[in-house]
Amino acid sequence: MKDLRAPTDGKFKINRFDPNDTSAFDGKKEEAEQRLAGLRQELDGLQELFYADHRHALLMVLQGMDTAGKDGTIRHVFDGVNPQGVHVASFKVPTPAELDHDFLWRIHAKTPAKGHITIFNRSHYEDVLAVRVHNLVPQEEWEERFRAISEFERELVHEGTTILKFFLHIDKEEQKARLQARLDDPSKHWKFSEADLHERQYWPQYQVAYEDLISRTSSSWAPWYVIPSNHKWFRNWAVSKVLIDTLKGMKLEYPKSAVDLASVHIT
Ligand code: AMP
Ligand code: MG
Numbered sequence: 001m002k003d004l005r006a007p008t009d010g011k012f013k014i015n016r017f018d019p020n021d022t023s024a025f026d027g028k029k030e031e032a033e034q035r036l037a038g039l040r041q042e043l044d045g046l047q048e049l050f051y052a053d054h055r056h057a058l059l060m061v062l063q064g065m066d067t068a069g070k071d072g073t074i075r076h077v078f079d080g081v082n083p084q085g086v087h088v089a090s091f092k093v094p095t096p097a098e099l100d101h102d103f104l105w106r107i108h109a110k111t112p113a114k115g116h117i118t119i120f121n122r123s124h125y126e127d128v129l130a131v132r133v134h135n136l137v138p139q140e141e142w143e144e145r146f147r148a149i150s151e152f153e154r155e156l157v158h159e160g161t162t163i164l165k166f167f168l169h170i171d172k173e174e175q176k177a178r179l180q181a182r183l184d185d186p187s188k189h190w191k192f193s194e195a196d197l198h199e200r201q202y203w204p205q206y207q208v209a210y211e212d213l214i215s216r217t218s219s220s221w222a223p224w225y226v227i228p229s230n231h232k233w234f235r236n237w238a239v240s241k242v243l244i245d246t247l248k249g250m251k252l253e254y255p256k257s258a259v260d261l262a263s264v265h266i267t
Helices: 029-053 070-077 124-128 139-158 172-184 186-191 194-200 203-217 232-249
Strands: 057-064 086-090 117-121 161-169 224-228
Touching: 029 070, 029 232, 057 070, 057 232, 070 117, 070 161, 070 232, 124 139, 124 203, 139 161, 139 203, 161 203, 161 232, 172 186, 172 194, 203 224, 224 232
Parallel strands: 057 117, 057 161, 086 117, 161 224
Antiparallel strands: none
């Protein structure tokens, strides 16, 4: 999965990553879906082992333009996984109480405990993204946040959290098609928001902000993965594969019992 990783030399170029790419499967959707079904079963087992092992925490950050599929990814990747060890934290426009604190306050409160997987549906990256595009704070302030984010993530990693950051990469045409689908299908009307049409006008500014934030915050200890997401089936498989490869790389083990089990007799 190396080629889905953004470079860590500060020179990420968004145009070098193709949102349509399905080359790992040569475009074969059925094959990818079969593999995903296998990965889900594997994930269910690995999640239990991860919980039992209890030495690591795992944080998955999901970012992407509106309609990129953050919700769909969570639903498909974690389908069939025991919900007890998996948490989702969604970050919306900050409330007045949240705005009265530093920007990481609400974020830190939701980071995973040992043995747990937490998925951030949007994240602290909105604070250098939506905030930047809409000039919600002065440039000096959001620039300073890059330092804060980097130190925050380093500290989490130091204390035992593995961080995986996913940018679900779609193009503007695909967003148009997905917004149109929300208009055409009555069961998707609830998802349609005029705010999304408004945000769409800022597409170029968001692309610049994403390119810059991924350049500045992709590191070996908290890498960004750029997931080609025009094809949902490829997106789901790719996220699942990165997650499972990461869990396998942890060499998880069931802990030894503190009790001498051979001496236990149940009457
Ligand atoms: P959704 O995830 O579609 O429900 O939309 C949530 C909205 O909240 C998006 O438009 C985000 O850009 C916005 N949002 C999330 N976090 C922040 C933040 N820290 N500052 C400003 N806007 C934010
Ligand atoms: Mg939305």
